[in-house]
Amino acid sequence: MLVYGDHAREVRPAEVLASLRERLLQVGVMPPGLGRHAALVGLLIEAGELAQGVLDADFAERHQDTLSPLHEACLALPMALARAVRDSYRSGFSRYTPVPHEVLATLESQALPERVTVKVPEGYAYYALYPELYLEAASALQSLPRPPLVIGIRSIGTSLACVVAAAADSPVPPLTVRPGGHPFQRTLNLSPEFERELLARASEAHVAIVDEGPGMSGSSFGAVADFLEDHGVPRERLLFFPSHAGELEPAASERHRTRWAQARRYTADFDPEPLLSWVEDLTGSAYGPIVDVGGGGWRHKVFPDERNWPAVHIQQERRKYLVLAERGTFLLKFAGLGAHGERRLARARQLADASLAPPVEGLRHGFLVQRWLEGARPLPMSRGMDRAELMTRVGAYLGFRARRFLAEPGRGASLAKLLEMARYNTARVLGDGYAGALDVWASRLDRLSAEVRPVETDNKLQAWEWLVLTDGRLLKADAVDHHDAHDLVGCQDVAWDVVGAAVELGLDAAEQDILAEYVARASGRAVSPRLLDFYRPCYLAFQVGHHVMAASALEALVPAEAARLRRAAERYTPLLRDHLDAPARPFEV
Structure with missing residues (x-):
């Protein structure tokens, strides 16, 4: 099934560096404590994103990873920030090592691209992957006779490798690589100079390989380890720093599975207890x-x-x-x-200020x-709200998002990508005949795309996500980040949410049109009926794919949850079939 996607954005390195310089000055006058520490972590993440973007741009131009003053300057900044985070964390947030002025100045003096593409570091954005966990895991490296060679796998491995190097008291920043090729069979492509330097350093020390994951195949970790082993580095000197302690999944090669089972792996588990002290000023x-x-x-x-x-x-x-x-x-x-x-x-x-979602107390690292709203009940467990009132309130909520949460182009899947996903997933569950019915949209995408006004859509409008308060008000729970998740949908026209609400709340075609009118009134812009028609099979095909893949992933781990997910997929599948069987509304130019 096609479900997941990588989200990226373009930035101007000069603007990012100017912002980093200003915020470093602000950190310098912040009082000691969690707030300053969280700000340092934020700077580390952004410096790592910038290094990833610049080095990936260089890779794209040269078709290989190279060693150069640019590579060294890009990594020197997140390395300095990793040392600051290390010192702040180890001191209980009471002190840190400031970033030397020359580190920023050297990077600013490089011939940087005008624009680069930075990828969302999924662990930092979605999965509570804290750099501090890698500090904890890497504390064991201090028992080695000398600091290891640290290799980070871009994207997120850029900053995480700096954290591991800082924890090991390495005097130099890590090296970073971008494995390429088939997702399950990645390989390295290094310049001769990079290869010589890497192997020279690896011949004298242990090698710490750092990334999040491993994912379905572990082939990014495997690509680095394969290269080192193939060039004579003993397996027992390879040290792995993943984000979890699990084994590789079946998509991994036999070589990779065997090595991973025997490997020295270093992880640290997330401990929620410190959260109590982090939020005590609020709670x-x-x-x-x-x-x-x-x-x-x-x-x-x-x-x-x-x-x-x-x-x-x-x-x-x-x-x-x-x-x-x-x-x-x-x-x-x-x-x-x-x-x-x-x-x-x-x-x-x-x-929250618009009385559309639960109140917010703050953000702590x-x-x-x-x-927690005591007495609030999810919509399926509530009684007393008629459908007309429900459509009015849902329309007001979606219209608010469409008016206030405009998104930059490119932050979500294109219509072509959505159509590709819909066709593929439909073929998997209903067969090629039904998938072929979607081909009619291919010639219409250019005209449809002109109607798209991307917003930060909700993307999760199931009935249990709506809370009915004791006074009858309706609030939307979990409303801030599903347009910015680890799936391919991302930001879309508000018509995507109109379709989603209609499907999840059981609205018929006439009620969907009424909801679209309420959204238009609240947003000040009409909802395109053509986009509604296009989005519906895409939405249903995405939900089928999501639930089928989730069920497969949990089949052996949590059978009861897998069964629930399969039942959910079985609800969406006939809706998709019925839509594709129904006569299409004429497409008016």
Whole structure:
């Protein structure tokens, strides 16, 4: 199934460096504490993104990784920031090592591209992958006779490798590489100079290979290890720093699986207990231990009967915790480190101020703090709201997003990508005949694309995501980040959410048109009926793919959840079939 996608954005290196310089000055006058530490982590992440973008641009031009003053200057900045984060963390956030002026000046003096593409570091943005965990994991390296050679795998491995090198007290920044080729059979492409330097350093020391993952095949880790082994580096001197302790999945090669099972791997688990001190200024002192409600655990709190539980992909849910404290009960949800979290905080506050989403208390080093609304019930468990009122309120919410949360072009899948996904997923579940019915849209994409006005769509409009308060008000839960998730959809025209709401709330065609009119009134812009027609099979095909893939991933791990996911997929599949069987509305130019 086609479900996932990489999100990227273009930046101007000169502007990023100017911003980093200004914010480094601001950090210098911040008082010691978690706020300053979180700001340092945010700077590390952004410096790592910039290094990734510049070095990937150089790779694209030369078709290989090279060693040059540019490579060294790009990595010197995140390395200096990694040392600052290390010192701040080890001192309990009381002190840090400032970034030397010449580190920024040297990078600013390089011949940098006008624009580069930076990729979203998924672990920092979605999965609560803290650099501090790699500091903990890499503390074992200090027992080695000498600091290891550290190799980071771009993208996120750029900054994580700097953290590992800092933890090992390495005097030099890491090297970074961009494995390429088939996703399950990646290889390295290095310049002769890069290869000589890497192998010379690897001949005298252990080699720490750093990235998040491994994913479905582990081939990025495998590509680096294959290269080193093939050039005579003993397997016992290879040290791996992944984001989890799991084994490789079946897509991995036999060589990679065998090596991974025997490898020296270093990880550290996320400990939620420090969150209590992080948020105490917002919540007051906690009355008891923090309660994990991630991985679908929140369903225990709102659905008394397990038979009513909605299906969730528990491996992809953001970390969530409940805290019972002096000032009430609070939900802590991971919203992203650095700028990723700050953007989501701003969005959550706008929605709360408009009385469209739950109140927000603040953001503490990646975790959004919101009050848990006692007495609120998910829409399927509530009674008393008629459909006309529901469409009015949902329309007001979607119209607000369409008016206030405009998105830059390119932050979501193109219509062509959505059509490709829809056709592929439909063929997998209904056969090529049904998939072929989507081909009619291919010749219409240029005209349709002209109607798209991308916004930060909600993208998660299932009935249980709507909360009915005791006074009858309707709020949208979990409303800040699904347009910026690890899937291919991303930001779309608001018509995507109109279709999503219609599907998830069981609206018929006439009710969908009424909802679109409410959205138009609230946003000040008509919703394209042609986009509604196009998005519907795309939405259904995406949901089928998402639920089928999630069920497959959990089949052996959590059979009961996999069964729920398969039942959800079975709900979307006939809706997709019925749509493709129905006569199409004429496409008017």
